[in-house]
Each structure stands twice: as C-alpha cells, then as structure tokens.
Amino acid sequence: MAADQELPPVSWSVKAESVLRGACAAMAAAAALLLGLSAQTKTVLFVHRRAVPKDVQALWVLIVAAAAAASYHVAQLARCLYMGRRLADRGGPGCRRLRRGIACASFLLDKGCAYMLFATTAAALQACFVGLFGVEALQWSKLCNIYTRFCVQGAAGIVCSLLAAAAMAVLAAFSARDLFRRPRSSSGAGAGQCVRL
Numbered sequence: 001m002a003a004d005q006e007l008p009p010v011s012w013s014v015k016a017e018s019v020l021r022g023a024c025a026a027m028a029a030a031a032a033l034l035l036g037l038s039a040q041t042k043t044v045l046f047v048h049r050r051a052v053p054k055d056v057q058a059l060w061v062l063i064v065a066a067a068a069a070a071s072y073h074v075a076q077l078a079r080c081l082y083m084g085r086r087l088a089d090r091g092g093p094g095c096r097r098l099r100r101g102i103a104c105a106s107f108l109l110d111k112g113c114a115y116m117l118f119a120t121t122a123a124a125l126q127a128c129f130v131g132l133f134g135v136e137a138l139q140w141s142k143l144c145n146i147y148t149r150f151c152v153q154g155a156a157g158i159v160c161s162l163l164a165a166a167a168m169a170v171l172a173a174f175s176a177r178d179l180f181r182r183p184r185s186s187s188g189a190g191a192g193q194c195v196r197l
Contacts, residue, residue, distance in 0.1 A: 013174075021076050026070075031158070035062060058120070059124050062123070068116075107178070110171050114172050117165045
C-alpha cells in the first residue's frame with residue numbers, strides 16, 4: 001500500500017514549466033491590476049475630468065484579456081503540478097493517450113493565449129501612443145502631460161503585459177516540446193490500465 005501511494009519525483013521540465021506558468025500568471029495579473037486600477041482626476045478649465053481605462057477601449061480590452069490569461073495560467077499551473085506528480089511515466093497506453101490529448105489541448109490553448117495577449121497589448125500600445133504624442137492632423141492633443149500618473153501606471157501595465165506575452169510565447173514552445181516528444185500510443189491490451197487520477 002505504501003508503494004502505491006509513493007509519488008515519483010517531479011522532473012526538471014515540470015518544475016521549469018511550473019515556474020514559467022507562475023511567472024506568466026503573476027505578470028498578467030499585475031498588468032490587469034495596474035491598468036484596471038489606474039485612474040486620475042484633474043481640473044481642466046474649471047471642469048473636473050477623470051481619466052479611467054474605459055475611456056480608451058483598447059485598454060479595457062487588454063485588462064479583460066490579461067485577467068483571462070492570468071486565470072488560465074493559474075488553472076494550468078494547478079494541472080501541471082497535479083499531472084506532473086500523478087502521471088509521470090506511469091500507466092499503460094491509455095494513459096499515454098490521455099497525456100497526449102492533454103498536451104495537445106495545452107499547446108493549442110497556450111498559443112491562443114499568447115496570441116490574444118500580444119494582439120491586445122499591441123492595440124493598447126497603439127492607442128496609448130496617440131495619448132502620448134497626440135495626432136496633429138486630427139487636432140488630438142497630448143493627454144499624458146495632463147494625466148501623468150494615469151499614463152505612467154498605464155505604461156507599467158503595458159510593460160508587464162508585454163513581458164507576460166513574451167513569457168507565454170516561451171511557454172508555447174514548452175508545450176510544443178511536451179507534445180511532440182511523446183511517443184504515439186499503440187493500441188494494446190493494456191489500453192485501459194491507466195493510473196487513477
């Protein structure tokens with residue numbers, strides 16, 4: 001009974017993936033919090049004006065995307081830690097098929113998450129450049145010289161989001177390695193001998 005409950009040690013690749021997933025979740029959550037909590041009120045020509053992320057639609061979309069990415073990576077971190085302990089080189093071909101299916105789903109979701117966060121960050125960055133430099137042809141004035149704290153906090157959130165997107169691209173490479181290094185399972189008699197999850 002003690003031999004059945006003994007868990008195999010976690011491999012270095014599982015540890016590296018766990019650390020990277022934790023870093024992705026932390027950076028995406030930091031980006032969502034920095035952008036979501038950034039607000040500043042200024043008096044412009046005797047009128048109180050408040051700058052919030054909802055004023056720039058691309059920032060609001062980035063907040064939602066970063067929060068979703070952080071939630072996804074927290075869930076994947078839990079899966080990675082659990083599966084790394086329970087299914088490390090154990091079980092028959094049925095387990096190999098299960099692990100291969102999970103690896104394929106993780107690869108596709110990791111790539112989609114990285115693309116989504118990178119695209120929304122690029123859109124928010126473009127919108128922020130308009131606020132930073134203005135557009136003289138359209139007579140849009142610079143806003144960051146008025147709402148300085150809002151812009152600085154937004155810039156920090158975008159930097160965190162860019163770092164999270166870069167880490168997610170590296171994580172997609174980890175997922176691809178995990179998917180394509182697994183041998184194809186052969187259909188044998190032991191297909192149903194999978195370790196209990």
